[in-house]
Amino acid sequence: MKQALVSAVLFFACLPASAAYIDSWRGEVNFRKSGTAEWAPLAGDEKARLGDGDELRTARASTVEILMDDGSRVKLAPVSFFKMASEGKDAVSLGLYYGRVRSWVKKFSKKFEVRTPSAVCAVRGTDFMVSSDEKGNSRVEVYEGSVLAGDSKGNSSLVREGQFAEIPNGGRMSSPGHNPNDSNNMNSAVGDQRQAARSEIYNELSKADVIARAQEEIQSAEFQNRKVAIDAFGNRVRMEEYVIRPAPDQFKYVVLNTRDNRFDFGKILFTFNSALPSDLSLATANMMSSPGAAAPQWYLTAMNSVMSNTTDKVTEDASAGRMVYNGSLSDPQNQLVFGAYSFYAAGPAEINDNGGLGKWLWTKTDYNVPKNQSASFAYYGSPTAIITDASTPAGSDTFYTYTRNTYAGGLWIAASDYVLFDDGKLLTAGDFGAGLGGGATIDSVTDKLNFQRVYTSSLFGGRKIDLEFSAKLLKEAGLLRF
Numbered sequence: 476m477k478q479a480l481v482s483a484v485l486f487f488a489c490l491p492a493s494a495a496y497i498d499s500w501r502g503e504v505n506f507r508k509s510g511t512a513e514w515a516p517l518a519g520d521e522k523a524r525l526g527d528g529d530e531l532r533t534a535r536a537s538t539v540e541i542l543m544d545d546g547s548r549v550k551l552a553p554v555s556f557f558k559m560a561s562e563g564k565d566a567v568s569l570g571l572y573y574g575r576v577r578s579w580v581k582k583f584s585k586k587f588e589v590r591t592p593s594a595v596c597a598v599r600g601t602d603f604m605v606s607s608d609e610k611g612n613s614r615v616e617v618y619e620g621s622v623l624a625g626d627s628k629g630n631s632s633l634v635r636e637g638q639f640a641e642i643p644n645g646g647r648m649s650s651p652g653h654n655p656n657d658s659n660n661m662n663s664a665v666g667d668q669r670q671a672a673r674s675e676i677y678n679e680l681s682k683a684d685v686i687a688r689a690q691e692e693i694q695s696a697e698f699q700n701r702k703v704a705i706d707a708f709g710n711r712v713r714m715e716e717y718v719i720r721p722a723p724d725q726f727k728y729v730v731l732n733t734r735d736n737r738f739d740f741g742k743i744l745f746t747f748n749s750a751l752p753s754d755l756s757l758a759t760a761n762m763m764s765s766p767g768a769a770a771p772q773w774y775l776t777a778m779n780s781v782m783s784n785t786t787d788k789v790t791e792d793a794s795a796g797r798m799v800y801n802g803s804l805s806d807p808q809n810q811l812v813f814g815a816y817s818f819y820a821a822g823p824a825e826i827n828d829n830g831g832l833g834k835w836l837w838t839k840t841d842y843n844v845p846k847n848q849s850a851s852f853a854y855y856g857s858p859t860a861i862i863t864d865a866s867t868p869a870g871s872d873t874f875y876t877y878t879r880n881t882y883a884g885g886l887w888i889a890a891s892d893y894v895l896f897d898d899g900k901l902l903t904a905g906d907f908g909a910g911l912g913g914g915a916t917i918d919s920v921t922d923k924l925n926f927q928r929v930y931t932s933s934l935f936g937g938r939k940i941d942l943e944f945s946a947k948l949l950k951e952a953g954l955l956r957f
Contacts, residue, residue, distance in 0.1 A: 502537025594642040611644030618658040672721035700948040705899030723750040746777040770798035816842040822934040856883025888932040
């Protein structure tokens, strides 16, 4: 009897301290066990247990609910990346890389905290939402009880029921204020349209998700274009392009490429300093540079883009955009300068690095976009310049260029750029130099032109990203001017 009792004690002592488990989920939810590199989709009705260090990731229109042994409940919103940092007898610690997590914490339960890259929120007995964007900026909204929120500088404040506070990454948290958001809306905290649009750019890669979103968005597209053309390698490409406005101060350009044996896509999200006019060209006309000493009414404050073959991707992230006067008396201009402009690339191994951006390759600080200059550069693996190979393989009069950058350790990425007609013929200087005839106009000629960019990289395992897009839609949206 004594031996049986000892065995029972040892058995219970060896049980995991964590009793958190996945209670329900919908959509596409992926799970990664602590210490492993592979993600696996949730399937079936099994209530999977979560251990310390396990991670969850939700796709668009997907959520997952987690129950704790004390009855507390956690719900992860769409497009979120979450970590079960630790759970013990007296405390629970959750990590949120980006996205939104809502927690219903039982009164008189164990100590409960949610950590983001910029904040820590500690509670006992409350209903609250914590959110974090790709930059690590956080927000907490309290619907019942109170939350002690703190920033990375050591500042803290008690956020009470009906209040919110914002915590910028590396900065001082704001004073708590009245929260206008609806507690019943899982998208309320930093889950506004602007944040959701940025999250989607970097984290929605599967062909099914990209096509499903396109089918939804194209119904309200401001500009759209469909055409079939021949690419630089003689392949037929079905292009579908559109422009929508995810938020009053944003517009997004999307292009989908379907070939017989592949699918590629690209997205660019433009964010402006204020709400955009009904005529989008009024804003795009001077978003990069503007004549005169006064800044234009509309200019870019951020730009986020992705190109992908659904396995590999290249992303660009620009922030802190502002107009800077050049001080010239003879040619006064305001020119767009981004506080930081960064470039990333990823194969499957790097796809989740840097909050979904991929492997960082370079950053330009105070990047003067029209002049293609920067006050300072930083490169992967080295503070000095990368090795660059730039050439025009078909001759200087043909619109085909090749650029390859090689970084420390031999990591490299190359881009081939083509300008070509619908029939696959490369544009040459002579096509316009001979003048227009036979009733042709600049519009009629450029409407037959397309751009093609092909990325290859040591990160891609022999694969390529190959995207073709039309001059016509870019021109209609005001992004291309002749």
